[in-house]
Amino acid sequence: xxxxxxxxxxxxxxxxxxxxxxxxxxxxxxxxxxxxxxxxxxxxxxxxxxxxxxxxxxxxxxxxxxxxxxxxxxxxxxxxxxxxxxxxxxxxxxxxxxxxxxxxxxxxxxxxxxxxxxxxxxxxxxxxxxxxxxxxxxxxxxxxxxxxxxxxxxxxxxxxxxxxxxxxxxxxxxxxxxxxxxxxxxxxxxxxxxxxxxxxxxxxxxxxxxxxxxxxxxxxxxxxxxxxxxxxxxxxxxxxxxxxxxxxxxxxxxxxxxxxxxxxxxxxxxxxxxxxxxxxxxxxxxxxxxxxxxxxxxxxxxxxxxxxxxxxxxxxxxxxxxxxxxxxxxxxxxxxxxxxxxxxxxxxxxx
Numbered sequence: 286x287x288x289x290x291x292x293x294x295x296x297x298x299x300x301x302x303x304x305x306x307x308x309x310x311x312x313x314x315x316x317x318x319x320x321x322x323x324x325x326x327x328x329x330x331x332x333x334x335x336x337x338x339x340x341x342x343x344x345x346x347x348x349x350x351x352x353x354x355x356x357x358x359x360x361x362x363x364x365x366x367x368x369x370x371x372x373x374x375x376x377x378x379x380x381x382x383x384x385x386x387x388x389x390x391x392x393x394x395x396x397x398x399x400x401x402x403x404x405x406x407x408x409x410x411x412x413x414x415x416x417x418x419x420x421x422x423x424x425x426x427x428x429x430x431x432x433x434x435x436x437x438x439x440x441x442x443x444x445x446x447x448x449x450x451x452x453x454x455x456x457x458x459x460x461x462x463x464x465x466x467x468x469x470x471x472x473x474x475x476x477x478x479x480x481x482x483x484x485x486x487x488x489x490x491x492x493x494x495x496x497x498x499x500x501x502x503x504x505x506x507x508x509x510x511x512x513x514x515x516x517x518x519x520x521x522x523x524x525x526x527x528x529x530x531x532x533x534x535x536x537x538x539x540x541x542x543x544x545x546x547x548x549x550x551x552x553x554x555x556x557x558x559x560x561x562x563x564x565x566x567x568x569x570x571x572x573x574x575x576x577x578x579x580x581x582x583x584x585x586x587x588x589x590x591x592x593x594x595x596x597x598x599x600x601x602x603x604x605x606x607x608x609x610x611x612x613x614x615x616x617x618x619x620x621x622x623x624x625x626x627x628x629x630x631x632x633x634x635x636x
Contacts, residue, residue: 313446321458328515336561337526338392351377352549355560356599359606367567386502393496403441406433412467415489425449471514484510574620577607
């Protein structure tokens with residue numbers, strides 16, 4: 286008899302829980318930023334130079350007489366996670382007066398996610414996680430979605446809204462691009478009070494998330510985030526990215542006399558190639574060796590001719606980061622010892 290009463294009362298007990306869950310979803314909807322979601326189409330890179338930073342083939346903007354320099358950061362970890370992110374600094378051509386505002390592209394290494402609640406409700410396919418994010422974004426703006434539906438949608442809606450909120454904080458519009466059935470996203474943020482501007486691109490393959498941040502100290506003049514976004518795509522395999530960079534590096538030749546008067550604007554492409562190479566092949570000692578050597582030479586010529594501390598610090602830190610990565614990869618190699626020697630030369634004035 287008691288069991289029968291319990292079963293009869295169970296639906297009544299679930300009503301407050303369902304009401305609370307519904308209320309939680311309504312509260313999230315109320316607090317959700319209102320953004321514009323629009324669709325854009327992929328564009329062909331054509332004659333643009335492109336490099337695969339972390340398997341993400343991305344065209345590079347031209348500096349238009351300015352300087353473009355990759356910045357390597359060190360974080361110790363297993364070999365397949367050595368490089369967490371690489372920043373590309375862009376500085377317009379210097380003019381008299383105040384220092385020109387910089388722009389930045391920050392390439393983030395692959396981030397694997399297994400924390401998408403309710404993913405089971407989406408069809409099993411390579412673009413499953415990408416469609417999860419798209420559904421969350423569209424649902425957050427009141428759009429109808431085909432999957433999930435019914436009672437499953439009721440259960441998952443607050444979880445999807447919470448995911449959307451994590452991407453839409455400080456965002457005013459989202460561009461959604463379909464790449465052969467897999468959506469990619471570009472989040473535009475409005476300028477801050479001091480004029481700083483940001484956009485974030487997101488590409489997804491299964492549970493691997495690849496992010497690119499575009500920053501402008503005072504808006505964008507060298508960067509066009511949406512144009513770059515529409516020309517960016519994930520390579521099929523890491524080996525493809527490695528082979529592409531290897532081919533490009535094999536075509537780089539420097540005359541001995543060039544090495545005595547290196548300038549960033551004259552050698553940007555080889556430096557970017559080496560930075561892209563360590564992003565896809567973090568165990569390449571040769572890449573760290575050449576990257577450290579070129580940055581040390583650039584530091585010698587640029588530091589004395591430029592008052593830009595960020596540029597000179599980036600050059601020096603590229604050598605120091607290369608030294609640390611080389612010690613992780615091959616601590617007893619002769620090339621590692623040579624990189625360490627360069628690092629000591631650049632830091633002896635700070636001891």
